Amino acid sequence: MSTTITSRITGPLSACLHLFGLSLRRLFRSRQTMICALLLGLASIAVVAWSMRRERSPEEFIEEIFLAVYVSFLLPIFCLSYGTAGIASDREEQTLVYLLVSPLPRPLIFLAKCSASLLLALAWTMAGMSVVCWLGGLPGMEALHVLWPAILWSTVTYLMLFMLFSVMFRRATMIALAYALFIETLIGNMPGIAKRLAVSFYTRCLIFDAGSAFGVSPSGPGGAELFVALPGPTAQAILYLLGGGLFLGGLLIFSVREYSD
Amino acid sequence: MTLCEFDCVSKWYGPVIGLNDVSLSIEPGITGLVGHNGAGKSTLIKLLTGQLRPSIGEVRIRGRRAWSASAKRHIGYCPDVDAFYEEMSGRAFVRTMAKLHGFSNRVARERAEDVLAQVGMTDRADRPLASYSKGMRQRIKLAQALVHDPDLIVLDEPLNGVDPIGRVELTRLFRELLARGKTILISSHLLDEMDALANRILFICRGRILASGSLEEIRALLDDHPLKIRIATSRARQLATRLLALDTVQGVELNGDDELLLEVHRAKQFFASLADVVTREGVDVERLQVIDASTEAIFDYLMESANHPR
Amino acid sequence: MSLEAVLYRDWSGRLRPSWLACWPIARTGLLLVLRRKMFWLLLGLALLNFLFVFATIYLKAQVASQNPGLARFVDRVLSNVTGTGETYRDFMFAQGTVTMLLLGFAGAILVGDDMRQGGLTFYLSRRISRWHYVVGKLLSIGLLVSLTTTVPALILYVQYGLLMDSTSYFRENLGILRGILGYGLILSITLSLLLFAMASWLQKTVPLVMSWACIFVMIPALAGLLRRAFDDRNWQLLMLWRDVRLLGTWCFGGIDTDRELQLLLPAAVIVLLVCLLSMLAIVPRVRAVRVVQ
Amino acid sequence: MTSLLQLRQVTHFYGNVCALRDVNLEIEPGAIGLIGQNGAGKSTMMQILLGLIRPTQGTATVLGHDVRTAGIRLRGRVGFMPERDSILPGLNGIEYVALAGELCGMPRRQAMRRAHETLSYLGMEDARYRRLEQYSVGMSQRLRLAATLVHDPDLLLLDEPTAGLDPEGRAAMLALLDTLATRPGKSLVLSSHLLGDIERVCTSAIILNQGQVVGKGRLDELRAQRQQCYQLHWEGDATNFLAALRQRGVDVQVDNRRDQARAIVPDGWKTRLFFADACEHSVLLTGLVPEEEDLEAVYHRTINSSEASERVAPRSAV
Incomplete structure (x- = not known):
């Protein structure tokens, strides 16, 4: 009897797919989704108010809305909502043990969890961006066409970073909040190349690169000199590397880590 | 090939040692893992189920390392924490677990029904898990451990917090599993809980396997272990004098005017003499209770007798 | 020889008025927060800015007495530290980020946990009413706010005066003292009421910090956006932290422009409104608690 | 006072x-x-x-x-x-x-x-x-x-x-x-x-x-107004022992474990009788614990018995 039942196991791939679906469902039905919707709603109202006034250029749209509201706040929060929940919430609810004792190899568990979080985070950031740009009217739509790759890659990198937090810390959400709201801002506004330690720096580099056609450039006192932008392709390469590295780091740590609590 | 063996396994967390040089193999039947909280039970179980890796030595399941994914196929684990995906129903939870073990949807459904029937939850499985009683939650946990038909079933404190009726039913269930040729490992912090259940006891304390053997062997080992007994009676003084005369009684302590604390060895003989004394003297004993020896106390006793064999 | 020590002993001292119990509540709140290592990290960050201004004041005084030529240069470079009311106001304003972060994370410990884990039962079954408890907790939050704003500002003020050649700085600048205290008081009151209200409803750290960030990061960002969109500075009023700063400026007696004067009244109204709404939110929460389950 | x-x-x-x-x-x-x-x-x-x-x-x-x-x-x-x-x-x-x-x-x-x-x-x-x-x-x-x-x-x-x-x-x-x-x-x-x-x-x-x-x-x-009840533990074959107790009017309910039982005793019961019977039928009595009757039963009886008197002389001081 034992052999017949065991022989009906179709293999780790279908289990992995099922875990992916399960994580997706659970994450989507969680409180984070509501918070994200609420934040996006608030932002939308502001954008509608902004776009009601006289004609605007894409440059103004990018500087006043996209960078100020979307990139510095909504983007990290969307990624954080799903990234840290990936494994830390399972750990918090003590259900991680069911995954750890299942015959799925650990890297596959991480892969499934990670792709579920990534899918949701990408859906939110992309949908959020589209909504914000659409509400921004014509200049918004123009900006959308050139900006989406920057946001796509930033989302991936942010998510991998927060997944890493999720694997490493029990209170990943709190740490990630402190990171996204405080450390990113702090480092991002430092002079010199210190700001290259923040993910948002590369996002902005990509945006300035892509938006150069509209005349978008670092604003504020000192402007471009203080910002020390990297060229677009370099920033993009760094984002790829960073995302990949963080993913591998998370995968590796999750594969060898003992969750003994 | 042996189902499961520990080969000189030690495990420590930072400076704290959880398991100290343990070698054992788990034999068919029901094995009871007994030790007080913090003795190393959960470390042993976590090593066995591949949640931890040994610091020294190796844990093998059918020749494969317990940490590896292929070893976990042979183990069904029923965790001690009372945690589920709370939004699901019992049935959905078991099905989910079946799918996570790699069954296709159709097979997973069959398997879920099969194990739900085994734990007697078929008709109650559609209610949300949050509304279950402790005993029902315990059954669902057991069902998910059985879903891939493992050879070795590991149950971590399955009787904790279950009411007496639930205990009886779960015990019967364990026996049925045994009858179908499963090997079962049950952990508990009470030796008495294993009485009706285990064929073999692993007695663990301070990170070491202190004694292993059948229940009778362990009991025999402990037969000489001094017992503490509490007796409440209105004529405590009179009874104390009589009992002191018995050679099985090593010490009598008068606790207030109506309670005696006795220390006795050769318990059987003592109980026989006690009944005799009580009947002869016409004393009414309001309470006669063996104060459970903690595993720590038994540990100390066993250590003592190992160091100074008589 | 007497053996009475092991027995139960009576105590028959006089009990003090209930409102004095607010202080132990506040003190315990601070103690609970300061026992966490994370808050020392945040306080350390708050200290950075303070040390920077502290060092600047010292440097200026040192250079001024040694090399007047260099002093003028230093004055130009470090023009934001001049010893006028603005210096202190800007310092307290700049402490905002850290203070917000500190409060966001402290909210759950100070208020949320009491509501969630039954600490309220402990407090309310003593010889105090619910309102003593609320005042004690508000005091606790207020003290935390002062710890990063008012107290360092006062230290800087004293330092500036002491590094002058005569006591004239203190005599001439009493207004600054009033300003620091006034600004600090308004900050403490507003923030403590707001935090208590939010923490009593949200209770757990993560949602609390998220909502808190919404108020102090998201809404200001939106306000800036709207201000630029409509070219109407009135949108700035949405930034609570700025409204409080405006009131602070008023305390320092530093309102010069008509623009600021115009905004002063609405800002005051908004701050008052926030306080009032917070109080309204607190009342049902505190009333709803049942001491015995 | x-x-x-x-x-x-x-x-x-x-x-x-x-x-x-x-x-x-x-x-x-x-x-x-x-x-x-x-x-x-x-x-x-x-x-x-x-x-x-x-x-x-x-x-x-x-x-x-x-x-x-x-x-x-x-x-x-x-x-x-x-x-x-x-x-x-x-x-x-x-x-x-x-x-x-x-x-x-x-x-x-x-x-x-x-x-x-x-x-x-x-x-x-x-x-x-x-x-x-x-x-x-x-x-x-x-x-x-x-x-x-x-x-x-x-x-x-x-x-x-x-x-x-x-x-x-x-x-x-x-x-x-x-x-x-x-x-x-x-x-x-x-x-x-x-x-x-x-x-x-x-x-x-x-x-x-x-x-x-x-x-x-x-x-x-x-x-x-309370019933007296004991939890008994023993070693040995207790069939005769329990039968003897039942004969004395004790209500014995045996557990599944076969070595313990609940015994509800009649009024005026002397516990020495447990020991005497155990001795006689060569059973080792290893535990005798008075059991607290569930409160529910007590006060249901209280309600029933006091209802009448409550109506006649209600609310006298304790």
């Missing part, structure tokens, strides 16, 4: 739900048990006695204070020990108890001194400086008791002080309460759903059911 507490026609509603209905009580100082199941009105009664809620109707006077007007002052003389929670993680034992004293209006130094004194009185000297989150259930229960005693209240209100304790811990707690109940001039009200707790500590009891007082009186009267 007049009566400890006086309740006149107290009725309390939560919205439409009636928690207490027309309660009249006048109680002398002493140790009083408050018995009832969940929802019987125990907690409402406690809150009224603490001056935390005002009864919808009727007047209540505790220690001479009207609970309507003197709630806060009253709590200076009453100590309340909640059933659970009410622990502040992050503090240590001594800080917690001293804080409780200060909240009752004691000066800080006195509160500190008294906290040390109370904790050592309760045998917690070693745990004084430990953080509360490291306390076991039994320890935190004691700690709560210490926080209740710190300002030397005239009346102690204890809500389920033995809940969640293991048998040893429960026995220790009851022993402690027993000594507390004998302090001269002090009273305590102990709420519990276990009759055993109340029996051990109190001299009189009030039984609540569905918001009404269904029984009150001295404990020995209540005790008389």
Whole structure:
């Protein structure tokens, strides 16, 4: 009897797919989704108010809305909502043990969890961006066409970073909040190349690169000199590397880590 | 090939040692893992189920390392924490677990029904898990451990917090599993809980396997272990004098005017003499209770007798 | 020889008025927060800015007495530290980020946990009413706010005066003292009421910090956006932290422009409104608690 | 000193739900048990006695204070020990108890001194400086008791002080309460759903059911209405032994384990008969534990038996 039942196991791939679906469902039905919707709603109202006034250029749209509201706040929060929940919430609810004792190899568990979080985070950031740009009217739509790759890659990198937090810390959400709201801002506004330690720096580099056609450039006192932008392709390469590295780091740590609590 | 063996396994967390040089193999039947909280039970179980890796030595399941994914196929684990995906129903939870073990949807459904029937939850499985009683939650946990038909079933404190009726039913269930040729490992912090259940006891304390053997062997080992007994009676003084005369009684302590604390060895003989004394003297004993020896106390006793064999 | 020590002993001292119990509540709140290592990290960050201004004041005084030529240069470079009311106001304003972060994370410990884990039962079954408890907790939050704003500002003020050649700085600048205290008081009151209200409803750290960030990061960002969109500075009023700063400026007696004067009244109204709404939110929460389950 | 507490026609509603209905009580100082199941009105009664809620109707006077007007002052003389929670993680034992004293209006130094004194009185000297989150259930229960005693209240209100304790811990707690109940001039009200707790500590009891007082009186009267029941453990083949017991009129219910049983004995039973029968049928009797009858049964009987008398002579003082 034992052999017949065991022989009906179709293999780790279908289990992995099922875990992916399960994580997706659970994450989507969680409180984070509501918070994200609420934040996006608030932002939308502001954008509608902004776009009601006289004609605007894409440059103004990018500087006043996209960078100020979307990139510095909504983007990290969307990624954080799903990234840290990936494994830390399972750990918090003590259900991680069911995954750890299942015959799925650990890297596959991480892969499934990670792709579920990534899918949701990408859906939110992309949908959020589209909504914000659409509400921004014509200049918004123009900006959308050139900006989406920057946001796509930033989302991936942010998510991998927060997944890493999720694997490493029990209170990943709190740490990630402190990171996204405080450390990113702090480092991002430092002079010199210190700001290259923040993910948002590369996002902005990509945006300035892509938006150069509209005349978008670092604003504020000192402007471009203080910002020390990297060229677009370099920033993009760094984002790829960073995302990949963080993913591998998370995968590796999750594969060898003992969750003994 | 042996189902499961520990080969000189030690495990420590930072400076704290959880398991100290343990070698054992788990034999068919029901094995009871007994030790007080913090003795190393959960470390042993976590090593066995591949949640931890040994610091020294190796844990093998059918020749494969317990940490590896292929070893976990042979183990069904029923965790001690009372945690589920709370939004699901019992049935959905078991099905989910079946799918996570790699069954296709159709097979997973069959398997879920099969194990739900085994734990007697078929008709109650559609209610949300949050509304279950402790005993029902315990059954669902057991069902998910059985879903891939493992050879070795590991149950971590399955009787904790279950009411007496639930205990009886779960015990019967364990026996049925045994009858179908499963090997079962049950952990508990009470030796008495294993009485009706285990064929073999692993007695663990301070990170070491202190004694292993059948229940009778362990009991025999402990037969000489001094017992503490509490007796409440209105004529405590009179009874104390009589009992002191018995050679099985090593010490009598008068606790207030109506309670005696006795220390006795050769318990059987003592109980026989006690009944005799009580009947002869016409004393009414309001309470006669063996104060459970903690595993720590038994540990100390066993250590003592190992160091100074008589 | 007497053996009475092991027995139960009576105590028959006089009990003090209930409102004095607010202080132990506040003190315990601070103690609970300061026992966490994370808050020392945040306080350390708050200290950075303070040390920077502290060092600047010292440097200026040192250079001024040694090399007047260099002093003028230093004055130009470090023009934001001049010893006028603005210096202190800007310092307290700049402490905002850290203070917000500190409060966001402290909210759950100070208020949320009491509501969630039954600490309220402990407090309310003593010889105090619910309102003593609320005042004690508000005091606790207020003290935390002062710890990063008012107290360092006062230290800087004293330092500036002491590094002058005569006591004239203190005599001439009493207004600054009033300003620091006034600004600090308004900050403490507003923030403590707001935090208590939010923490009593949200209770757990993560949602609390998220909502808190919404108020102090998201809404200001939106306000800036709207201000630029409509070219109407009135949108700035949405930034609570700025409204409080405006009131602070008023305390320092530093309102010069008509623009600021115009905004002063609405800002005051908004701050008052926030306080009032917070109080309204607190009342049902505190009333709803049942001491015995 | 007049009566400890006086309740006149107290009725309390939560919205439409009636928690207490027309309660009249006048109680002398002493140790009083408050018995009832969940929802019987125990907690409402406690809150009224603490001056935390005002009864919808009727007047209540505790220690001479009207609970309507003197709630806060009253709590200076009453100590309340909640059933659970009410622990502040992050503090240590001594800080917690001293804080409780200060909240009752004691000066800080006195509160500190008294906290040390109370904790050592309760045998917690070693745990004084430990953080509360490291306390076991039994320890935190004691700690709560210490926080209740710190300002030397005239009346102690204890809500389920033995809940969640293991048998040893429960026995220790009851022993402690027993000594507390004998302090001269002090009273305590102990709420519990276990009759055993109340029996051990109190001299009189009030039984609540569905918001009404269904029984009150001295404990020995209540005790008389209770069935005697024992849990037996033995070794050996007990078939004949049990048959012999049944013949004597003992109602024996055997467990699945086959080596223990519940025995409900007839009136006037002598326990030596157990031993005599065991001896005779060569069974080793290894355990004999009196079992506390579930409260429900007792007070259902109380309701039935007292209904008639209640109608004739209602609400006499305890």
